[in-house]
Amino acid sequence: MSSSEDFKKAIDAGFNFSGDSILLGTAMYDKTAVEKTPVRLPLSMVNRHGLIAGATGTGKTKTIQHLAESLSAKGVSVLLMDIKGDLSGIARPGTENPKITERIQKIGAEWKPTQVPVELMSISNEKGLRLRATVSEFGPVLLSKILELNENQQGAVTIVFKFCDDHQMPLLDIKDFREALRYVTSEGKAQIKEYGSISPATSGVIMRKLLELEQQGADNFFGEKSFEVNDLLRKDNNGFGYINVIRLCDMQDKPKLFSTFMLCLLAEVYAKFPELGDRAQPKLAIFIDEAHLIFREATKALMDQMETVIKLIRSKGVGVYFCTQIPGDIPDNILSQLGSKFQHAMRAFTAKDRTSIKLVAQNYPETAFYKTESLLTEMGIGEALVAVLDEKGTPAPLAHTLLFPPTTRMDILTPEEQDQIVKSSSIAAAYNEEIDRMSAYEMLTKKISAPASEEEAPSTSKKTVVKEDDGGIDIAGTIKAVSKNPIVKQVVRDFSRGLLGMLFGKSR
Ligand SMILES: Nc1ncnc2c1ncn2[C@@H]1O[C@H](COP(=O)(O)OP(=O)(O)O)[C@@H](O)[C@H]1O
Ligand SMILES: [Mg+2]
Incomplete structure (x- = not known):
């Protein structure tokens, strides 16, 4: 030494x-x-x-x-x-x-x-x-990883995100995601034809895994x-x-x-x-x-x-x-x-x-x-x-x-x-305010009635909007109502980030 x-x-x-x-x-x-x-x-x-x-x-x-x-x-x-x-x-x-x-x-x-x-x-x-974080910020890739989904199930999650993105329906919390998944596997089935289909078994697994995450208190976190x-x-x-x-x-x-x-x-x-x-x-x-x-x-x-x-x-x-x-x-x-x-x-x-x-x-x-x-x-x-x-x-x-x-x-x-x-x-007060604004859940369960005025769709949207479908939901109408809200525009923009999976889709 x-x-x-x-x-x-x-x-x-x-x-x-x-x-x-x-x-x-x-x-x-x-x-x-x-x-x-x-x-x-x-x-x-x-x-x-x-x-x-x-x-x-x-x-x-x-x-x-x-x-x-x-x-x-x-x-x-x-x-x-x-x-x-x-x-x-x-x-x-x-x-x-x-x-x-x-x-x-x-x-x-x-x-x-x-x-x-x-x-x-x-x-x-x-x-x-x-x-808190919104489900759309999370993105399909990360959400699937957290839920421990296989490739097929991850595909289904991506379809739900894509559907909501195309129809400018904000996915804020788990309730939104659950409702969107339910919708595209029931009355909205026809609307996802171009992306693929989701079997009842697949949707069942995802629902079960969502429940598991919720039981740990995730609904407090998403939103x-x-x-x-x-x-x-x-x-x-x-x-x-x-x-x-x-x-x-x-x-x-x-x-x-x-x-x-x-x-x-x-x-x-x-x-x-x-x-x-x-x-x-x-x-x-x-x-x-x-x-x-x-x-x-x-x-x-x-x-x-x-x-x-x-x-x-x-x-x-x-x-x-x-x-x-x-x-x-x-x-x-x-x-x-x-x-x-x-x-x-x-x-x-x-x-x-x-x-x-x-x-x-x-x-x-x-x-x-x-x-x-x-x-x-x-x-x-x-x-x-x-x-x-x-x-x-x-x-x-x-x-x-x-x-x-x-x-x-x-x-x-x-x-x-x-x-x-x-x-x-x-900054705490602003974050602690409870907000549950119009998002996929409300839009799909028709809690919000279509607006009276006929305003232009927002310029951020270049996507084709499905008008009336067999489920009878006037998505175009509700989107116009939502888009007046400046926060919604932000969320709609955020979609693309989640979807591209900036980090998680491309990193490897
Ligand atoms: N750097 C330090 N300076 C002074 N006291 C310390 C220091 N590190 C530990 N202690 C003493 O040891 C106790 C236990 O330390 P703690 O950091 O809580 O341990 P651990 O996190 O490893 O369980 C502290 O309450 C403190 O009294
Ligand atoms: Mg310690």
Whole structure:
């Protein structure tokens, strides 16, 4: 083993960056903090994604908190998937305590409480801005993947989308999709002849799978007002990036909905954000706590989509960080794309544990300074084996690191504090308004009567419109009524995105 001086030299040289970076903590040698030997993460490498792993109680969530608040202070926006509900405290400044003081002294850096801007969000009935997406935004390809449909069934879904697109019927929620599917397999059969036909068995399977998704609460998620992902990128007056905390405490038993939501969000971010190139400063960092939930029930097809998105989203300036107990929880093809690793202590209770530890140790670069395998079980709380990329994109020295403590509150918010944040949000009210405007369901169940006036069809529509059909629905008439509404025009335009499947239809 080399001496402590050699160690300090190696770390100082390895983390001597010219560009902006985030201080992660101070390096440790022989399980002792070496003061003022900073371990850093270059900002330009944040979009190379990352992994935060370790046993329960070893400090993973605090690592997320520190990374998130540091990025915010650099003007980078953050999205936190708060599955256990223990991240909300990030919205309030921390208070110094003897443990923090001791840690800071060992690191040899300054600590002061910070106030970061936070938006609370939810995809269910938790407090916060409601995140929703319309079925048409989802598109036939992604919807089929989520429903785990075979090729034939996916064809049927595409027909429903095409039918609704051709007739400018917005598919907003699951109710719309269900009704459209019902319609084209019954009285509207003749109208889809040119695209093909849908057998009762196929439609039955799709209906059943829709029900399954609904039972996990997906009807809360599908609908309007559809979330504009650019709203994630807001900054406050001090130039701090917003930390958007999505409260997902009720997601633990709804893995399908969670993975649906994650994939939809990532796809949307990919579709909307402009290309920045690989070396750009990050725009957004996404942290997914309890990430194994996404993969628990995911099919191969869904995994492939996830892999593709993760690969492509990097050039949009977005970094995705998965947090989980064992790296093995993350599929290999995704794991291999994660540039930064924060490995907290692992527990060696069972034979299986010991196998995972060996495997994890083998995946770290050789180092003269540590015995990685034993270190993995011996690290203290709030310490991690840090393997990040340097500014050139090559691995920085492996560093056992005493991590910087969060400067925001390490405890959770009270319900009153949560209410206060939601109330003071400048965008939450607009998203939380309940809207159920005219869409496929209403149009097909004739809840809306045809308009009296004879206005021109909108210029966005170049499609032939079916007038009266044997089902007796005056689609042309209802479309004119809907098209007066400016939001509808937007949704109609959105159709083409879903249909082309921008990302999912063409990416491979
Ligand atoms: N970087 C840190 N600085 C100070 N205390 C920490 C740090 N990391 C962890 N801790 C302490 O350890 C406890 C557990 O950490 P937590 O992040 O919740 O673990 P995990 O998410 O791995 O279960 C925290 O409540 C805190 O007291
Ligand atoms: Mg945790």
